[in-house]
Amino acid sequence: MTADGERRFDVAVIGAGIAGLCATRELAAAGLEVIVLDKARGVGGRMATRRLADAVLDHGAQFFTVRGADFAGLVEAAAAAGRVARWCDGFSRAAGVEGPVVPAADGHARWRGMQAMTDLPKFLAAEVNAGGAEVRTQARVVGVATDGERVRLEIEDAAPLAVRGVVVTTPVPQALDLFAAGGLLTDPAGGIAAEARRRLATVAYDPCFALMLALDRPSCVPAPGGIQFESGPISWLADNHLKGISPRPALTVHASAEFSRTRFDDPPDEVARTLRELAAPWIGSAAVVEQSLQRWKFATPTVVLDAPFVVATAAPPIVCCGDAFAGPKVEGAATSGLAAGRWLGGALACA
Ligand SMILES: Cc1cc2nc3c(=O)[nH]c(=O)nc-3n(C[C@H](O)[C@H](O)[C@H](O)COP(=O)(O)OP(=O)(O)OC[C@H]3O[C@@H](n4cnc5c(N)ncnc54)[C@H](O)[C@@H]3O)c2cc1C
Structure with a gap:
């Protein structure tokens, strides 16, 4: 808590889609105080209804499909809670919209x-919330900056937040806009390294x-x-x-x-x-x-990076993840979020 009773957070996660909620799960498990900020009215991002x-x-x-053990564990827990179900084993196909279908x-x-489709993100949001993380919707981040020690987030119509680390899960072009607004693309000392910037700029x-x-x-x-x-x-x-x-x-x-x-x-x-x-x-x-x-x-x-996340700045740490990292679609985004959360949890535990 701050002197005026405001809760203090170690980490902010930008985006309450599947990647952000998976990252939050790992960060909370590492004992960190986490806040998730999403501009939308509800959680889920592109898992939308x-x-x-x-x-x-x-x-x-x-x-969504389930291939890796990490995501399978999450889906099993959600299925046991009655929040997800097997739909089918494949769909009809057709050459064009006129059919015929096979x-x-x-x-x-x-x-x-x-x-x-929002059931899985809602299940994860309730779980991280019960574990102490705050999930704040209708909170649009408009800039990400650093002062060398902390990351500062500018939030529309709200007080800024200063945290020890940030996970950014918005689509990559939107992440680059947030970094540009905070001066991180032009600051040669505390900004994003040229190699990370180059890699992020290739995502489409x-x-x-x-x-x-x-x-x-x-x-x-x-x-x-x-x-x-x-x-x-x-x-x-x-x-x-x-x-x-x-x-x-x-x-x-x-x-x-x-x-x-x-x-x-x-x-x-x-x-x-x-x-x-x-x-x-x-x-x-x-x-x-x-x-x-x-x-x-x-x-x-259409262009997916071959790493599960990209460290945009190391100190203080800002890490980008989501479905453009290591594998597209829902499972790719979840796996990327889990990996980014684990990395940042470890980095802050050592700091
Ligand atoms: C039309 C369509 C069909 C798809 N079909 C499939 C499918 O059948 N199977 C499949 O596996 N995948 C499918 N996908 C892809 C899948 O939805 C995504 O890969 C996955 O949901 C991405 O999750 P994410 O957490 O990486 O990103 P997102 O879900 O995009 O989450 C990012 C979050 O960041 C928030 N945000 C953005 N900017 C800000 C800001 N400035 N401040 C605060 N919050 C912000 C957004 O509101 C959003 O909630 C489809 C996607 C679309 C759009």
């Missing part, structure tokens, strides 16, 4: 949240439009509720009712990377109209009760 009418739609990550189970489990992402459609009756999507399209303007289409999370039939339509890049700045209504027309074979005779379009600027990394 929205409600439209009485439909529930995952509109970022659609499912069932393509490969025996490898695809997982979903029990009621929504594809954008993705997600169109959400709440329907008045069942769609034409076959069980188990997801179709992967190999080419064309739509890359994925899911029925959230067949998936088991929505009381009402509701489609999530993901545009391909090429469509999303080309149309990124077009009026949202026009983009939504085009995607809805393209998805018509799967909407069938159903009427759209309500719709919404989400534009993900940094949806999935």
Whole structure:
């Protein structure tokens, strides 16, 4: 506590997506006082769910796979608590949006949240919270700086925070913006080393439009509720009712990377109209009760670094992690967060 009763933190984690929450788990286990800051209203980041009418739609990550032991342990705990479930062993595939679709189970489990994709991050947030970490939402960090001993975070509409170390889990271009705002890209003494800056600057992402459609009756999507399209303007289409999370039939339509890049700045209504027309074979005779379009600027990394995290500055330590490090997707982000949290926990224990 400070003299005026404010809680003091050792570490701040920027981002309450899966990477940030996994890093927090390790930092809290190392006995550190941790605060997680996220600009959004809830936790989960790109593991995102929205409600439209009485439909529930995952509109970022659609499912996750489990390969490594670290992530398997987390998923087992969440499954035992009834927060995640096995969805299926593979989805139907089609060459293009017109079909025809071919069932393509490969025996490898695809997982979903029990009621929504946000269930796993919410489970982790509750767990770290119970362990003493603070998870603060609607807290947008606008600059990251150092004074040689501490890292100083500027937070929109709130007092700044000074901590011994920071984990940054935002998409990398956003992390670089935070460093630039704090002068860390130009300070030759206390700034980010040229090699780390060069590596971070190579990371790139594809954008993705997600169109959400709440329907008045069942769609034409076959069980188990997801179709992967190999080419064309739509890359994925899911029925959230067949998936088991929505009381009402509701489609999530993901545009391909090429469509999303080309149309990124077009009026949202026009983009939504085009995607809805393209998805018509799967909407069938159903009427759209309500719709919404989400534009993900940094949806999935196209360049992934070969390290699980990057140490941007060593003293005081600032470490970057997330799905652009060591492996994309939900599991890659979780594994990266766990590794970054362990490293920083060890570094601060020795300091
Ligand atoms: C459309 C789409 C489909 C996908 N499909 C799949 C899939 O089917 N399977 C799969 O495994 N993966 C999928 N992914 C990828 C997966 O969602 C991500 O790899 C993973 O969720 C990334 O987690 P993260 O913690 O690294 O980053 P994020 O989830 O992006 O978390 C970063 C957090 O930082 C916060 N933040 C950003 N800037 C600030 C700031 N200035 N101050 C405070 N907080 C800030 C954000 O609000 C966010 O919560 C998909 C992603 C998208 C967008």
